[in-house]
Amino acid sequence: MIRFEQMRKSFGTHAVLRGIDAEVNRGEVVCLIGPSGSGKSTMLRCINGLEPYQGGRVMIGDTLVDASRPTIHDIRTRVSMVFQRFNLFPNRTALENVMEGPIYVLKEKPADVRERASALLRRVGLEEKMQAYPASLSGGQQQRVAIARALAMRPEAILFDEPTSALDPEMVGEVLSVMQGLAEEEDMTMLVVTHEIQFAREVASRVLFLDDGLIAEEGPARELLQHPKNERTQDFLRRVT
Numbered sequence: 300m301i302r303f304e305q306m307r308k309s310f311g312t313h314a315v316l317r318g319i320d321a322e323v324n325r326g327e328v329v330c331l332i333g334p335s336g337s338g339k340s341t342m343l344r345c346i347n348g349l350e351p352y353q354g355g356r357v358m359i360g361d362t363l364v365d366a367s368r369p370t371i372h373d374i375r376t377r378v379s380m381v382f383q384r385f386n387l388f389p390n391r392t393a394l395e396n397v398m399e400g401p402i403y404v405l406k407e408k409p410a411d412v413r414e415r416a417s418a419l420l421r422r423v424g425l426e427e428k429m430q431a432y433p434a435s436l437s438g439g440q441q442q443r444v445a446i447a448r449a450l451a452m453r454p455e456a457i458l459f460d461e462p463t464s465a466l467d468p469e470m471v472g473e474v475l476s477v478m479q480g481l482a483e484e485e486d487m488t489m490l491v492v493t494h495e496i497q498f499a500r501e502v503a504s505r506v507l508f509l510d511d512g513l514i515a516e517e518g519p520a521r522e523l524l525q526h527p528k529n530e531r532t533q534d535f536l537r538r539v540t
């Protein structure tokens with residue numbers, strides 16, 4: 300579904316990604332871990348065209364991700380992203396936030412979208428909060444709205460960039476459990492940047508460890524997290540667990 304082939308990305312002279320080979324298959328949950336500054340967010344941003352890259356390629360199914368406008372538009376309708384900071388529209392209700400993409404990007408009829416958006420908000424446990432504005436919601440609730448909003452696009456895959464890092468600890472669980480539900484009940488294809496190692500162990504099929512611009516180690520989640528082979532992976536896991 301998502302494939303990197305020798306992909307390289309620099310900011311000016313700073314080579315951030317130096318030849319990434321990786322893939323996420325349909326229905327798979329892959330966690331991307333690695334030290335701060337190793338390029339995890341950049342990797343996600345290159346998938347949905349938020350950042351151009353300089354070498355190799357990124358493929359979404361059969362589509363080559365490049366900087367051309369039709370491609371970028373196509374990809375954004377197929378791959379949704381959930382950010383660390385929820386990025387909801389502050390002057391729109393939860394329901395309106397979820398309806399926005401399908402109406403303005405997919406050009407669907409508001410009446411049809413409304414029903415689907417309500418169902419999605421119920422799905423993430425927010426049926427009581429449809430008419431609430433983001434400022435009146437907790438961080439965990441806002442992030443669940445953001446997940447409903449991502450799902451409203453009927454994406455083929457969702458990219459999560461540290462979706463629980465900005466949350467108070469007591470709200471982490473409610474967001475992770477929604478994500479776990481998507482993975483297990485809906486076979487959603489997900490690439491998740493996270494430091495939640497227990498989530499990775501329980502939910503991910505595979506883990507990629509990004510270090511110094513390269514995938515330094517990858518493998519089945521349990522195996523890699525319990526018995527990392529690479530010394531850098533071992534160091535990293537000692538520090539985050």
Ligand code: ADP
Pocket residue numbers: 310315333334335336337338339340341342
């Ligand atoms: P991570 O998400 O793993 O913490 P990032 O992908 O955010 O890492 O950043 C990787 C590297 O790229 C860092 O050194 C960061 O400073 C640099 N970087 C990220 N975005 C930009 C940008 N827009 N311009 C210049 N450098 C950037």
Ligand code: MG
Pocket residue numbers: 339340341460461
């Ligand atoms: Mg990041």
